[in-house]
Amino acid sequence: ADIKPALVYGTGGKFDKSFNEAAYAGAEAFKKESGTEYRDFEPTSDTQGEQAIRNFASRGFNPVVAVSFAWTSAMEKVAAEYPDTKFVIVDSVVDLKNVRSVVYKEEEGSYLVGLLAGMASKTGKVGFIGGMDIPLIRKFGCGYVQGAKAAKADAQVFQNMVGTTGAAWNDPVRGGELAKNQMDQGADVIYAAAGASGLGVLQTAADNKKMSIGVDSNQNYVHPGSVLTSMVKRVDLAVYNAFKDTKDDKFTAGITALGVKEDGVAYAIDDNNKSLITEDMKKAVEKAKADIIAGTVKVHDYMSDNSCPK
């Protein structure tokens, strides 16, 4: 069928080298493959999201994909107003008949990179810097801690959040400063799950010859030789699938949870970080991946009970 797909990014902006850029990549891939044009919109503040989603819906765009938990309430409202339009929300759950909610098992991916961090660390101390202090980001941190402890039982993990509002995604200065703090305390690998603020973390790690871990997109290329790996979250898949399923009339509503098994989350190895990952590390992480898929390793999900095992 002919479709008019639309995409609403999170407030970090299209080219954040991370979350939103992944979504953009998914849309571009679809465009290349099908030749179907799509429209996108970059809200620069929280208030704009709802209007953008509604604008698309009211102008007959279908499907409308919104990638960020920030648009949850907007989606709840607009999707109810336009029952014939298909909506997709990423990173959150909206329980409506025409909405597909795509969520990820970030704890699994974070576990894998945590394992790598624990093994790569010489000091036995690693760091985590989250963006906005929300359960979702705690979920990243919690998986990471479990991974690091799996590598070294006595590993110490410093955890910081950049902030508690939307601005926290956009504050690389504080991100860098927090990273520097952690490094001063001995951390030599730092995982940033902080949107654009993470760029500050990666930058500071590179400036100080320490290692960092990217998030969402493959960020290994940002500072080759300094970014240990990236916890890739396949937001591109969510977008791509949403467009494609609608085109093929195969759109389904409901919750899709993507984990390691579904290739929804993964760790990234490429030319940029080959030298940082030893054979041992690679073997260990592959085994962990297999264990998770097999179910023999269960990574605790912070959001299941809002707590992280100590």
Place this chain on the structure above:
Amino acid sequence: MTTASVSLPGWISYGVIPLLNLLLALFFSGLVVWWIGEDPFEALKFLVQGALGRGDAIGFTLFYATSFIFTGLSVAVAFHAGLFNIGSEGQAYVGGLGAALVALALDRYVPWYVTMPFAILGAAAFGAAWAFIPAWLQAKRGSHIVITTIMFNFIGAALMVYLLVHVLIVPGKMAPETRTFLPGGQLPKLDWLMALFGLKLGPAPFNVSFLIALVMCFLVWLLIWRTKLGYEMRTLGISPSAAVYAGIPYVRTVIIAMLISGGLAGMMSLNAVMGASARLQVEFVAGAGFVGIAVSLMGRSHPVGIVLAAILFGVLYQGGADLSFEMPNITRDMIVVIQGLVILFAGALEYMLRPALVRLYQPFGRT
């Protein structure tokens, strides 16, 4: 020869000058649009259409205008007492807490029109409370209210985030916000009002708080020009030394003016929290407090002027959202630029045009 003491008729002072200020602001904004390679006239067309072209567009415009009326009144009341309250933003934010607590407490038990008066009180009380400390510091310790209110915006933001993230958040939910209010905690939309004009409101959250805002306009007018307290505030605002002479208590008047100002700012949350989103969200004020400064300056701190200026900014906000949608190259931050330019021309450069107008007018005005 100086012209500052020459008085101009009201229609020039309150009509022509603000209009020229606005045109200048739009002109410079147009330059920016042109600079980034877009057609300013096209942009203006999208802006106006997006704001006034359809029923729901008008609904959104008026929805924004409602918030700006509250914050504009807030700034104006303080202004009349000689206080520059930059803290409407924070006062509105904290006011939202008051409104939300009332809504959360009552929505299960009573219909909206029972909740409403309590919510008004709650919003106003919390907003006023947030204005109290800067007011007290100004009155008692002489701390510059401009700076303290800015500081309280930041402090308020930290407080609200803390409460939303740690206290009010629905467990397991991602976004730091309260649960959705039941209809008993929501302010109904004004479909019927739009229908009177043959317009369809659609999804626009234009709601009853608009009427509350209009009532507040009247009450503020009454306060400033028809009460003894208003008289005292104006005396203090124009001539602090005359106020001392007249025995007008400085501390009390400053504090009351700021409490009213903060209360009005707090009531802005009725519109955003109970009228639109039906829940308390992080950063829901979204700059409306600052827009209030521009609105009050443009509206010359008079309720009628404030309503007009608020609608103008409503047009900019709604039209701007549409504009950025139609011309992705222009982000909505363009509105912030326009807002800054309006404040610049209407507030800081108000004397720029005056002499020229005096010269133009004088040959005709006097006999």
Place this chain on the structure above:
Amino acid sequence: MRKGEPLSLDTASLPAIELVGIDKRFGAVHANKNINLTVAKGSIHGIIGENGAGKSTLMSILYGFYQADQGEIRISGTPVAIRDSQAAITAGIGMVHQHFMLVENFTVLENVMLGAEGGQLLAKGVTGVRRELKRLEQDYGLEVDPDAVIEELPVGNQQRVEILKALYRGAEILILDEPTGVLTPAEADHLFRILQVLRDQGKTIILITHKLREIMAITDTVSVMRRGEMVATRKTAETTVEELAELMVGRRVLLRVEKSEANPGAVLLSVRNLTVKDSRGVTMVDDVSFDVRAGEIVGIAGVAGNGQSELLEAIAGIRKPTSGEIFIEGKPVQGADPSRLRALGLAHIPEDRHHMGLVLKFEEYENSILGYHRDQRYGRGGMLDLEAVRKEAEEKIAKYDIRPPNPRLRTANFSGGNQQKIVVAREIERDPKMLIIGQPTRGVDIGAIEFIHRRIIDTRDAGKAVLLVSVELDEIRSLSDRILVMFAGRVVGEKTAEADEQALGLMMAGIAA
């Protein structure tokens, strides 16, 4: 810096200053109307005129502080464009302003240097300035500590700094705008001696003053200004005080107000050991005690700045006394706020109508209730009944002949005399028990002066207690039943209205008690 360049012969005979057709408006105020003035070289030229006549404006134009709308300035016969004070300084003009132009938290040295630093860096100039100050001090007896901070100096010394500033810049023409208003007679005499020395050295001096005595004592020629116009110029030796007074106000002056014998009753207002300090801790009013009885006018005489203003403000509740007591009908009221005092029957005509007595941006009727606005007759509860207010305002306008008779006119648009009438009407018509008044006729035209004086006497005759502060000795003498003299914050003596002017003057100078 140019100092005393020898004058070439052909310019020596030309006048130092010629002003031709100077015209200046401030918005609606026509401050200078087509003024012509010639000042001879090496003379002391006096300018007199009532408040607001335009004297300061004219001199500020000459000094380049304001720009004339029209007219020409010639210095030594050459037309000069004085676009700013820099040009005036270059032309050899120095000015001591009515309101000192000093930076209060700078030292004397820094103030003198300002604008004549002698280089980009201060260090270079400092020694030169010190040396020059020493020389000027010796030549003219202008002593001041160069390292003293201005705000800690007494006014007399501050004025010296202003003169030093002008001389340091090599002024050949020195303008002094009401220099003696803040000086005791002794200090004034000292100043005049300096001025004579300067004149004898060939400098030209323009002296603005209100005090005809000073004009007669020191000037060579005198010009009179009235309502923005230059109405006459006379050789001092050929004129009289009476003629000058008449020229100043435009008609014969009544020096005395008709009044009957006072009939004092019970003490209504009494002040005991009152002491007031300003924000810097300087004692302004020092242990002052007196009584005011019903049916009498007590006048407080003194040179401006000797604590009269502060005393009045303390009684009116505007300023908190540091110690001492104030009683109204025996009740202690020190520290009470003005509204409470009003309720007790104390009315106050403040000395500064622009900043205290009136809100200039208000319409007339709004000002007619200032301070009494809480009264229930102007609206019940918290509401303001504009109709009632306007009606009463109209009555007062009629009774006091306030012009234009329009309660909706902005107060700023009334003339000074009418503004003062608005204040007087408001305070007297409330039928107070006590009336305290500061400078009742400052900047007010003669017609209004007579009217206001009449109302004050009537108030006394109605059995009220009146306390009057004025720097115009004539006013004090013609209105008061008893006169208290203040000097340096203290009441240094009491006299009757018949007291000799000489004796009062000496007391005001703090010389005889």
Place this chain on the structure above:
Amino acid sequence: MEYFDIFVSILGSAIRLSIPLLFTALAGLFSERAGIFDIGLEGKMLVSAFAAACVAYLTANPWLGLLAGIGVSIVFSLVHGFASITNRGNQIVSGVALNFVAAGLTVVLAQAWFGQGGRTPQVPGEGRFAPIILPGADAMRDVPVIGPLYANVISGNNILTYIAFLMVPLSWWVLYRTRFGLRLRAAGENPGAVDTAGISVTWLRYRALIVTGFLAGFAGTYLAIAQSAAFINNMSAGKGYIALAALIFAKWKPVPVMFACLLFGFLDAFANFMQGKSLPWIGEVPVQIFQALPYILTCVLLAGFIGVARPPKAGGVPYTKER
């Protein structure tokens, strides 16, 4: 971790965080001492950060970035001057207005030019002011006490940091030892005195504002291409106001300004450090408390609980001779 190491770490962080405050507060010092309240420092910082990031990104040269930052910030200062000196507008209102223009314009332009959500692209390494390792820093590192201080606090900062500290005595010298400084201070106390001394108050205040723009330009540049590697929307995040508070706290004097800025920087660093840590007795302190602390402290300072600050007497009032 040793307490001393923690202290050194926080101190290093404090210095990094206080540099933009220091530049900005010194910038405000010049305008306020000349009698112009400058609430627009925030906006000046923001536009200069944007300009510096753009130019550094395009040219990969930090010095050109700095130049651009300074230039744009001076332009903003001149607009402020035009409104508040030439047109005698309300200085606070024009400052607020410029903050809005800055906040909006930077994002509009960034989005139009780079399409990265209102940010500029990452500035390449050679386009930034990199940390400078002072001679002997590594060798000194193991010397007790002074070693870590030298290596981690004094060394390892970028050139702008050192310039910032140099600006403190320089500002003092300009204000108190030059003709310009004398006149500038006089203009803030009694512009009439300046005027009657034959000096143009207007031109003097404009020059003060140019100095303000110049210094604020450093602040923005530091934010964008020394502390981070791009312009991010609203990256000044209230620092202009904090700098203003520091200025008041320091009673408008250069050396105290430095200490005030260091104090605020320290608070910020301490807040970062304390995040997620528990205090004895109290437990984990919400990070928001630390975030709000500088603002709370500012109010306490303003309230005069720590001595009353007397602002320049003519500050905030447009200079008018003719009413």
